[in-house]
Amino acid sequence: MDRFISNLAKGDKDKIVFIKRLVTSWYFFILPFVVLIAVKFYSSSVWDILLVSDWSIASFIIYGQLISQITASSITLKNVSDHGLEYYVTKRIAFGLTSNIVIYILMALKPNVFLGLIQLMFFVFANIRYFSDNIAIYSLKK
Incomplete structure (x- = not known):
């Protein structure tokens, strides 16, 4: 992981510290899901991993964090235009x-493997956005 972070930061020591802090906070998103997966494997209900709606809630939380972080950061930045920020937040x-809440509601009403795969895909995408948006x-800021 250290090598990946170093390559991503391209030798910028401040950026390395920033990414390590980002990964540290990300661990608290991921940890409940590692426990969830371990419990489901232990109880021999692997398919149930897809059928829990927790994936959608976590994705919703990640996007909420991103919106909060970018808007808070934009207050101090002079080179962010209002319409660019508005577009990002929208x-x-x-x-x-919205898409994660819709999937969450659908999973609560009628869980199925198709919706489970969609919410898992959304969760992976939210995690990718978490890193890419925070690095942006x-x-x-620099």
């Missing part, structure tokens, strides 16, 4: 928050 609300925030 995209995260429309495609991040870092770059804007």
